[in-house]
Amino acid sequence: MLQYFTLPVTAFQQNCSLVWCDETLLAAVIDPGGDLPAILAQAERRQLKLEQIWLTHAHIDHAGGAGELARTRALPIVGPHPGDQFWIDGLPQQSAMFGFPPAEAFTPTRWLDDGDTVQIGNETLSVRHCPGHTPGHVVFHAPQIERAFVGDVLFAGSIGRTDFPQGNHQQLIDSITQRLWPMGDGTVFIPGHGPESSFGRERKSNPYVGGT
Template identity: 85%
Template sequence: MLHYLTVPVTTFQQNASLVWCDSTLAAAVIDPGGDLPLLLAEAARLQLRLEQIWLTHAHIDHAGGAGELAQQLGVPIVGPHPADQFWIDGLPQQSAMFNFPPAQSFTPTRWLDDGDTVQIGDETLHVRHCPGHTPGHVVFHAPQIERCFVGDVLFAGSIGRTDFPQGNHQDLIDSIVQRLWPMGDATVFIPGHGPESSFGRERRSNPYVGGT
C-alpha cells in the first residue's frame, strides 16, 4: 500500500510530502522546497529509503531544495513538465527575491507529461498536466488510495494564483474541471499549502470552482 506524510517546509509552510511503498520502504519526496534536514529526519524516523524527488512545479517554495537534495542523495529529479524550465532556470533569482537560502538551478532527470506514470517500490501514481498556476504544473494521482498531490492548482476553499509569469486563469480552471474532477468526488487532495480537502467538497463549496 502507498503511504504518505505531509511535512510543511519553508517560511511559506509549503506541504512537502514523503510518499512510500509499505512493502519495500522505497520513498519519494514531493516538492522539497527547503528545510532538507527536517525532511531527511522524518524519512530516517520512518526508516525510508529516499530514491526519487518528484516536482509538481518549479516555484521556489516547492523546488528550492531539489537540486541540493538530488546531489546529496544521488537521486533523480522527476518532473515537472518542461514548460516550467524557465522557472527552474530562475531558482537562484527566486531564492534571493523571497529571502530563501540560495537555490540551485538544474535540469530534471526526467520531464513529465500528461498521462505519464511514476513508480516508487511496488506503487504507481498517474501524472496529469495541470497548467495555469505555472505552465508546467503537474499533479500526482494515487487512485489506489484515492489521493492526489495537487501542488498549487487547488486549495481547500481557494485556487492557485495565476498572476505570475505565464500563469493563466482559464487554463487553471480548465485543469481543475477537466483533469481533477474526473478523479472522483471521494478523492482527497493534498495541496501545496493548507489542509487537505476532497474534490467533492470543493465542487460543492469552493467559491472559485464550486458548481463546475
C-alpha cells in the first residue's frame, strides 16, 4: 500500500510529503522546498530509500531544495510540466528575493504532462496538469488510497494565488472543477500549505469554488 507523511518546511510552512511503497520501502519526496536535513531525517526514521523527487511546481518554497537534493543524493527530478521552466531558471533570484538559502537551478530528469503516471516501488500515481497558479503546475493522484497531492491549486477554504507571472484565475478554476472534482468527493487532498481537506468538503463550503 502507498503510505505518506507530510512535514512543513521553510519559513513558508510548505507541506513537503514523503510517499512510499510499504512493500519495498522505496520512496519519493514531493516538493522539497528546503530544510533538507529534516526531510532526510524523516526518511531515515522510517528506513526509506529515497529514489525520486516529484515537483508540483517550481516556486521557491516547493522546489528550492530540489537541485541540491538531486545533486547530493543522485536522485532524478520528475516534474513539473514544461510550462514552469522559467520558474526553475529563476530559482536563484527567487531565493534571494524571499530570503531563502541559495537555490540551484536544474533541468528536470523528466517533465510531466496531463495523463502521465509516476511510480514508486509497486505503487503508481496519476498526473494531472492543473495550470492557473503556475502554468506548469501538476497534481499527483493516488486513487488506491483516495489521496491527491495538489500543491498550491486548492487549499482548505481557499485556492491558489494567480497574481504571479503567468498565473491565470480562470485556468485555476477550470483546473479545480475539471481535473480535481472528478477524482471524487471522498478524495482527501494534501495542499501545499495548511491542513488536509476533501474535495467533497470544498465543493460544499469553499467560498471560491463551492457549488461548482
